[in-house]
Structures are given as structure tokens and as C-alpha cells.
Amino acid sequence: MMIKLETKSLREAYGLCLVELGKRNKNVVVLEADLGKSTRTVLFKEAFPDRFFEMGIAEQNMASTAAGFALAGKIPFYNSFAVFASGRAFDQIRNSICIPKLKVRICGSSCGLSDFGDGKTHQSVEDVAILRAIPNMTILSPADAVETVMMMEAMLDVDGPVYIRINRNDLPIVTPENEPYKIGKIWELRKGKDIAVFATGYMVKKALEAAEELSREGIEVRVLNVSTIKPLDTKAVISHSKGVKGIVTVEEHSVIGGLGSAIAEALRKEAHPPIEFIGIQDKFGTSAKNYEELLEAYGLTSKAIADAVRGMAGR
Amino acid sequence: MEAEKVKELKKVALKLRSNVLEMVGVGKAGHLGGSSSLAEITAVLYFHKMRLNPKDPKDPKRDRFLLSKGHAVLIQYAALVELGYFPREELKKVKTLEGLLQGHPDMKTPGIEAVTGSLGQGLSIANGMALALRLEKNPARVYVIMGDGELSEGQLWEAAMASANFKVDNLVGIVDYNRIQATGPIKEVFDTGDIPAKWKSFGWHVIEIDGHDIPQIAKALDEAETVKGKPTVIIAHTVKGKGFSFAENSAAYHNAALTEELYKQAQEELRKQGELL
Structure with missing residues (x-):
């Protein structure tokens, strides 16, 4: 580095x-x-x-x-x-x-x-x-x-x-240090055959936590870090959409126009499984005494991701 | 400035107006008023003052000419074509899908230095260039022309403060003070008050001139070069539509189409002005 x-x-x-x-x-x-x-x-x-x-x-x-x-x-x-x-x-x-x-x-x-x-x-x-x-x-x-x-x-x-x-707060490390890095690539941080979760920013960590929990229930979640939102690696998005039962996008941003929209745009000409957007639901933010409390108030948690995945996996 | 040189630059200004008229044409809209008010200033800058290299438009040593009032780009095209930056045929194709010349300044045109036209941004861009040139110890200078109507854009005053804050003295601001904006006289449409006093209070060295008087323009540009430690602005009192009797001091030809009759009249007026030189 x-x-x-x-x-x-x-x-x-x-x-x-x-x-x-x-x-x-x-x-x-x-x-x-x-x-x-x-x-x-x-x-x-x-x-x-x-x-x-x-x-x-x-x-x-x-x-x-x-x-x-x-x-x-x-x-x-x-x-x-x-x-x-x-x-x-x-x-x-x-x-x-x-x-x-x-x-x-x-x-x-x-x-x-x-x-x-x-x-x-x-x-x-x-x-x-x-x-x-x-x-x-x-x-x-x-x-x-x-x-x-x-x-x-x-x-x-x-x-x-x-x-x-750039996020304001200290965040847990999820990126492997020793892989060659390239802007524009989607990073598969966890393999899984059932549901594909496309996440960005701090939400990648939340998706990994959800995947860990779901694995214990027998649901295997693929976690993809979309750190280049534009230009989007459309080929990778399409290939990760094949063979899974559902797609979940997770972003600390409005569900209008952000990562979820970009993923849906990339898949618009493909037959694809249902897509669930996790993000801020067309609302402004608000003050809170700490970061995690605020994320929870807006449904940006590993639990929210896990619930969405369970819904798509038919559990 | 020698009389011969003044006469030569007057001829250039006339030629620039003629090129603008050609681009405005018949039955197409074009910014005649605010382009022709700048003919003498553009003539002095491009054909007397600025260090240029038309063979290498990106020559790092060149002086920079920016039109913050990008809608007057026809006057810049008029000068660039005379200097050989692009072929003359392009004038006929202005603002068409086939042509090189966009309705507002665009970097695809050789000799255009920045994308402007969304008003209020040119002085900020010029500041960035001037500060970069200063870091490089590059002696090139930056000239940026603003409209008086444009001065209601808040960003220009952010930039005016920045120029003074950074003591930018390799940049010259020029205000085309023709007193008329798109929909009418500035005093009536949106009164921007005492323009020279505003610039002074923002920490600029202010020079007021007749913007159609070639020796005054040249002298002001020379004076600007001697001012150190602060930016200089030239408030150029001009006539909107200058050179075309029907368009002078009128908002009607800010951006308007000419009839065949008016076009011929305009050509005739320019011809007569040429005879008097």
C-alpha cells in the first residue's frame, strides 16, 4: 500500500x-x-x-x-x-x-x-x-x-x-490488503449461491455481518462491494445476477438514483431475479447521538439486510 | 500608441464585427449586441496585447482569453478565425450539428480556454489558471471578460474576493459595461448599483475606460501589468450593439434574428465605417 x-x-x-x-x-x-x-x-x-x-x-x-x-x-x-x-x-x-x-x-x-x-x-x-x-x-x-x-x-x-x-467515522476493515487494486471493479468479498447483495461504503460491512448470520440458517449470501458506482462494472452485475434467487442493494444514500438504481439500470435488459433496495427511503437525515443509532433509525442495519434476504430466499 | 497602429486595430475591430454579422446571418438567432460591444477590446487583446501561438493553441506560454459572458463567443470566433485557429468555412456552420463552433465556448474549438456560458463561472476558472501559472512561475497572463448583467451572479463576487485574497496580479478582469442585459436596461431589470465602487471595495485596482477607444484599452491593459499584489479590473464603458445603428443601446438584439433587409443594412453600415477609416 x-x-x-x-x-x-x-x-x-x-x-x-x-x-x-x-x-x-x-x-x-x-x-x-x-x-x-x-x-x-x-x-x-x-x-x-x-x-x-x-x-x-x-x-x-x-x-x-x-x-x-x-x-x-x-x-x-x-x-x-x-x-x-x-x-x-x-x-x-x-x-x-x-x-x-x-x-x-x-x-x-x-x-x-x-x-x-x-x-x-x-x-x-x-x-x-x-x-x-x-x-x-x-x-x-x-x-x-x-x-x-x-x-x-x-x-x-x-x-x-x-x-x-468519504465516511466521517472509524470503520471496521473489510478490504483484503494484498490484492491488486483496480478502480471500476466489483469486489466479491464473500461467496454465496442463494442471494447476491450489492453494497457500498460502510454497508458492505453490514452485508458481511448479515451473511454470517444467514449462513448459520443455511442461506448462502454473496457479498459484492460496489465501490466504483460509476462507471459501473455492468458485466459483473449481470453475471452475479444469474443463478441467484434474489438481489439486494444496500447503500447509505437515498434509494432514488443511487447504487440500487444503478444496479437496476444495469439489469434492465436481462431476465433477472427480484431486486430489493435497502437505503434511505426518500427522506432527509436527522440528528442523533451516535452513528449506529442513526443507521438503525433509517433501517441501515445487518438485521434489515438479513430480513430482506430471508424474504427473497423464501424463509 | 502610434496612429498607424490605432488605425490598423480599428480595421481589425471592423472585421471582427463583420465576422460576427456573418455568423448571426439571416433568420437565425445570434448574440449580436454583446458581441459587438466587445469588438475593440477583443481586437486589442488578440491583435496587440496577448502573447499567442495559433500554431500551437495549447502552448503553455500563451496568454489566456476567457469569456465569462460566454454568449458573446461570436466575437472570440471572429478573432480566432482571423488568426487561423480554424478554417473560415466554420463560420457558416456555427451552431449546427456539422460545425465546430458551439453556441457557447467549448473546448473542442481550438483557442477556447474553458467551458463558460453558465454565467458567473469565468472569473473563478481564471483564478485557478492564474494561481497555477504563478506556481509554475509561468509569466503568461489571464484575461477574463464579464458582462455587467452577469455581475448579479453571486459566484463572481466569491471569485472577486478570492482574487484579492490570493493577491492574483497575473489576471485582468474586464467588465463589458454596456448597461443593458437580456431583457432591458440593467437599471430597470436588476440594478447592480455602483459597479466600480463594488470592485474597489472588494480589493481590486479599478480602471475605467471608454471600451471602444483603442488607445485607452491598450493603455489600461499596460497599466494592469504594472499593478502588483492585487488584481486589476477594467470597467469598459461600451455600447451594446455598437456599429449597428438599429442594435445600439437596445436589448432587442441581445440574441435575435436579422431579416434580409436588416442584414444588408448592417453590411452597408460596416462598409461605410470602413470607408471613414
Whole structure:
């Protein structure tokens, strides 16, 4: 791996990787909107103050400025909370960045419900949906700190804009460290013949927990980590849909327009088993005293996944 | 500036207006008003001030020309075609499926530096370029033209603060202050107030000129180059539709079609202006 990882924090891993990329490539520049302590771009600021640009609390300007950096040959990473990095700057992402297919990297930090305390204004439940609709965009959603590092290592080579969704909280590691990594691939983390579960982000861990429990009941669940949501590995989605009794998608995002929609779109021309979407049911977030309590309130638990699987497996 | 040079640039401006007229054509819509108000500024930048390399449009040492008011791209096409960035036949095919020239600036056209036209984004993009050039110690400069109607976009003021915050002095902002936006006079449609005072208070060095006076334009651009540690904006007082009597100071030809009769009249007016030079 690019760095020696001693943390389970995705954002700490992201910040450390930014520094490493900064060492490897002098064209890497970082733009921040006054959330550097949270997004961990402060690490890059300390290492490369000349290549760090504090843009103030002005995400639209930050997005278009990043486009200007890219047009002059730099590889800009712009950072904010996912909800602001995406929605606040939608038109700038679309016009300044995606139409000319610029090599801008957008970090949507504190994604999904992971900023549990701050509530609905700061939680992003539709960022994947809106950005997925823009041509030329790549959307990444790492499951843990290990995958964050692997993605960051591969990220400079991706042509065009990239959006990476970074969870705010420490998460258990599910990604095997020693496999060669490739952006765009769907990772089979557990084999199983009965039901295929496509999950992304922290929900991969929840799916693995559900699979463990279901295995004791005799239901074998295949767990697939879809960490590149766009472009989607459609071939893999189709091949994993064959021969199973059902498909479950799990995401910490609205069920409208996110991973579930992407999987259903990929299967639209194929004969396929029923698909169940687990995600946020067309609602905004809310404040909670801790992350797990909030996920439970929105039905984003291993129990919810297990129940959906049991329903599809006819148990 | 020598009289001979002034005369030459006046001829260029006339040629640019003629190219714009050709692209607007008959019976098609086209942004005549806000393109022709920029003819002299574009002439001075492309044919006098900027370091260019038409043979290599991506030459890192080139100066950059951005139209934040992307709808006026016809004036940029008018200049680029004269400099040989693309073949003349393209003018006839503007805004068609067969042509290279899009309705707003697009990177597929050689010489176009950014995608603009969704208003308010050009100064931010220019800041990013200017900061990148400064990191590289590249002496190239960035010129970005904004519309006065466009100044109601909040992002421009975010960018204006950023230019001052980062002391960006390798960038020049130019406001095409023709006082008329798409649907009428700015004072009546959406009054943006005291424009020069706003820029001053945002920390910019402000130069006010007659945007059709070639020596004034050249002098202002030279002055901008001497200002260090802060950005410079040139507030260019212009006439929307300049050069076409029926379109001058009118919102009607912001984006409108010309009849055969008006087209011929416009050609005749340009011909007469040429004779006077």
C-alpha cells in the first residue's frame, strides 16, 4: 500500500494519502472550504503550504477554481462535506468540470449519515444520484480506510473528474490488503449461491455481518462491494445476477438514483431475479447521538439486510 | 500608441464585427449586441496585447482569453478565425450539428480556454489558471471578460474576493459595461448599483475606460501589468450593439434574428465605417 495504515478512519487515510500523492506528483494541489480539520486536508496544508488553497466558505467558486487549475495542468483535489461539495456546486461541477472532462478530484467528506450529530443540512442522501446523472463523472465509495488508500493510489491515473465519498467515522476493515487494486471493479468479498447483495461504503460491512448470520440458517449470501458506482462494472452485475434467487442493494444514500438504481439500470435488459433496495427511503437525515443509532433509525442495519434476504430466499 | 497602429486595430475591430454579422446571418438567432460591444477590446487583446501561438493553441506560454459572458463567443470566433485557429468555412456552420463552433465556448474549438456560458463561472476558472501559472512561475497572463448583467451572479463576487485574497496580479478582469442585459436596461431589470465602487471595495485596482477607444484599452491593459499584489479590473464603458445603428443601446438584439433587409443594412453600415477609416 501507498502508506502504512495505522488508522480505521477513512478521512485520516484520505488526508495521509493526499500528502503522499503530493510527494509523488508536484502537480497535485488541494482546495479547501474551511473544513480542513474535518476533511483532514490540514495534513496536506502542513506538508505543502504553497500548494494548499483555502478558498473560504464558497463551494461554487472552489469548484470552478479547481477547473481552472486543471486547465493549467494541475491535478486539483477540492474538499468539503459531501452535501456541499456536490449539491452546492452542481452547476459548476457540470459546466466548469464535467463538460470539458477535467482531471478534478472532488472529495465529499462526512458522506451519507456519517455526520450524525449535525443533522439533515449536513448529511448527504442524494449526492450520488445527482452526480451520477452527469456525463464523464466517476463516482467512488470506499468501504474502509484500506480501500480509501488503494483508491487514492489509483486515482491520479483516472481520466476525467472523480468524486470520492468519504465516511466521517472509524470503520471496521473489510478490504483484503494484498490484492491488486483496480478502480471500476466489483469486489466479491464473500461467496454465496442463494442471494447476491450489492453494497457500498460502510454497508458492505453490514452485508458481511448479515451473511454470517444467514449462513448459520443455511442461506448462502454473496457479498459484492460496489465501490466504483460509476462507471459501473455492468458485466459483473449481470453475471452475479444469474443463478441467484434474489438481489439486494444496500447503500447509505437515498434509494432514488443511487447504487440500487444503478444496479437496476444495469439489469434492465436481462431476465433477472427480484431486486430489493435497502437505503434511505426518500427522506432527509436527522440528528442523533451516535452513528449506529442513526443507521438503525433509517433501517441501515445487518438485521434489515438479513430480513430482506430471508424474504427473497423464501424463509 | 502610434496612429498607424490605432488605425490598423480599428480595421481589425471592423472585421471582427463583420465576422460576427456573418455568423448571426439571416433568420437565425445570434448574440449580436454583446458581441459587438466587445469588438475593440477583443481586437486589442488578440491583435496587440496577448502573447499567442495559433500554431500551437495549447502552448503553455500563451496568454489566456476567457469569456465569462460566454454568449458573446461570436466575437472570440471572429478573432480566432482571423488568426487561423480554424478554417473560415466554420463560420457558416456555427451552431449546427456539422460545425465546430458551439453556441457557447467549448473546448473542442481550438483557442477556447474553458467551458463558460453558465454565467458567473469565468472569473473563478481564471483564478485557478492564474494561481497555477504563478506556481509554475509561468509569466503568461489571464484575461477574463464579464458582462455587467452577469455581475448579479453571486459566484463572481466569491471569485472577486478570492482574487484579492490570493493577491492574483497575473489576471485582468474586464467588465463589458454596456448597461443593458437580456431583457432591458440593467437599471430597470436588476440594478447592480455602483459597479466600480463594488470592485474597489472588494480589493481590486479599478480602471475605467471608454471600451471602444483603442488607445485607452491598450493603455489600461499596460497599466494592469504594472499593478502588483492585487488584481486589476477594467470597467469598459461600451455600447451594446455598437456599429449597428438599429442594435445600439437596445436589448432587442441581445440574441435575435436579422431579416434580409436588416442584414444588408448592417453590411452597408460596416462598409461605410470602413470607408471613414
